[in-house]
Amino acid sequence: MHAWLCETLDGADALRWQALPMPQPQPGEVRIAVKAASLNFPDLLIVQGKYQFKPPLPFVPGAEYAGTVDAVGEGVKHLRVGMPVAAIAGTGGFGTHACVDASRVLPLPPGFAIDDGAAFAFTYGTSHHALIDRAQLKSGETVLVLGAAGGVGTAALQIAKAAGAKVIAAASSDEKCALCMQLGADATLNYSTQDVRATLKTLTDGKGPDVVYDPVGGDLAEPVFRAIAWRGRYLVIGFAGGGIPALPWNLALLKGASVVGVFWGDFVKREPKASAAALAQLAQWYAQGLIKPVIDQRLPMSELRAAYTRMGSRQVRGKLLLVNP
Numbered sequence: 001m002h003a004w005l006c007e008t009l010d011g012a013d014a015l016r017w018q019a020l021p022m023p024q025p026q027p028g029e030v031r032i033a034v035k036a037a038s039l040n041f042p043d044l045l046i047v048q049g050k051y052q053f054k055p056p057l058p059f060v061p062g063a064e065y066a067g068t069v070d071a072v073g074e075g076v077k078h079l080r081v082g083m084p085v086a087a088i089a090g091t092g093g094f095g096t097h098a099c100v101d102a103s104r105v106l107p108l109p110p111g112f113a114i115d116d117g118a119a120f121a122f123t124y125g126t127s128h129h130a131l132i133d134r135a136q137l138k139s140g141e142t143v144l145v146l147g148a149a150g151g152v153g154t155a156a157l158q159i160a161k162a163a164g165a166k167v168i169a170a171a172s173s174d175e176k177c178a179l180c181m182q183l184g185a186d187a188t189l190n191y192s193t194q195d196v197r198a199t200l201k202t203l204t205d206g207k208g209p210d211v212v213y214d215p216v217g218g219d220l221a222e223p224v225f226r227a228i229a230w231r232g233r234y235l236v237i238g239f240a241g242g243g244i245p246a247l248p249w250n251l252a253l254l255k256g257a258s259v260v261g262v263f264w265g266d267f268v269k270r271e272p273k274a275s276a277a278a279l280a281q282l283a284q285w286y287a288q289g290l291i292k293p294v295i296d297q298r299l300p301m302s303e304l305r306a307a308y309t310r311m312g313s314r315q316v317r318g319k320l321l322l323v324n325p
C-alpha cells in the first residue's frame, strides 16, 4: 500500500507519499480499499498542528473517505468484505488502504455513489446539525450562508433549500456567486465588492436574515451580525478566513439574537442517536435528489499537495476529491 505520511507539523509540503506494509485490521476494525477521499478544511489544519484533534506523529491525514471493505477484524458483525462504505475517521484516508474502527464506518445505501460517499457526512452532517438542530430553521425563513461555494457552504445551501428556506448565498467572487445561483440560491452577495449591510437590507426588505451560517469568521462577522433579524440565530461554524471574531454583546441584546456554537464532531460522539437520525434524513434527501455533493475536481491521490494548495488559496468550489485508480 501507499499513503501520504505526516512526520512533522510543517504543512502539506512536508507530506511524503510512501510505500508502507499492508495493515491488518485489529479486533473491532475493518480495512478499507480507498477509492476516493475528500479534502476538508481541518485536513489543512491538522498537518500544521493547528486543529483541535492532534494525532501522534507520524500519521496519515485524510478525515473522510470511501471505498470497499477488503478485510474484517475479529468481532465486527455489521460489515462484510466487498461492502461499499464511507468512513469518518479523522485521519487515514489519503492513501490506498486504511484500517479504521468499525464504529466510524457507514455502509453506503444502494444507489449512493462512492465518490459522493467520500464527500458527504462531514459537510452535510455539519450543516444539518447547524441549521436543522441548533438553529431550528423553519420553512419560509431566510438563511444567509457565508463561504457558500465551499464544502460546508454548498451543503448548507442545499439543506436550507430542502428545508423550505430562502437562501442568500454569500461568497468572495461573482463566479462563486453564479455557481450558488445554479445550486438554487434565491439571491447572492459578493462580499468582496458589495456593501454587506446595505445589500442584506435590500434583499430582506429591511428585516435581515433569520439565520446566518458562518464558516468564514474574521471581519465579516460584525457587519453581518448587525444586519441579522429580530430573534436571529448566528451559527458559529469555523474560521476559514483566519480571524476569530469578537462581537459587542449589546448587538445580541438589541436584536434578541443568539450566537449558536456548532461542533459536529462532538455532537456525533455525545449524541450518537441524534446524529444517526440526521444522517438517515440526509440519505433520504440524497435519494430524492434534493441534495448532492458538488464535486470541484477529481485529482489522483498522488497530487495531494496540489489539492492542499487549491483549498488554501480559496479556489475549491464544493468538494475536492483525491481518487485512487
Ligand SMILES: NC(=O)c1ccc[n+]([C@@H]2O[C@H](COP(=O)([O-])OP(=O)(O)OC[C@H]3O[C@@H](n4cnc5c(N)ncnc54)[C@H](OP(=O)(O)O)[C@@H]3O)[C@@H](O)[C@H]2O)c1
Pocket (backbone or CB within 6 Å): 039, 040, 041, 042, 122, 123, 126, 147, 148, 149, 150, 151, 152, 153, 170, 171, 172, 173, 176, 215, 216, 236, 237, 238, 239, 240, 241, 242, 262, 263, 264, 265, 311, 312, 313, 314, 316, 318
Ligand atoms: N463546526 C464544525 O463542526 C465544523 C465542521 C466542518 C468544518 N468546519 C469548519 O468550516 C470551515 C470551512 O470548511 P470547508 O471544508 O467547507 O472549507 P472550504 O471548502 O475551503 O470552504 C471555506 C470557505 O471559506 C472562505 N474563505 C475565506 N477566507 C479564506 C481563506 N483565507 N482560506 C480559505 N478559505 C477562505 C472561502 O470562500 P470565499 O472565497 O467565498 O470567501 C471558502 O470557500 C473551516 O473553518 C472548518 O474548520 C467546522
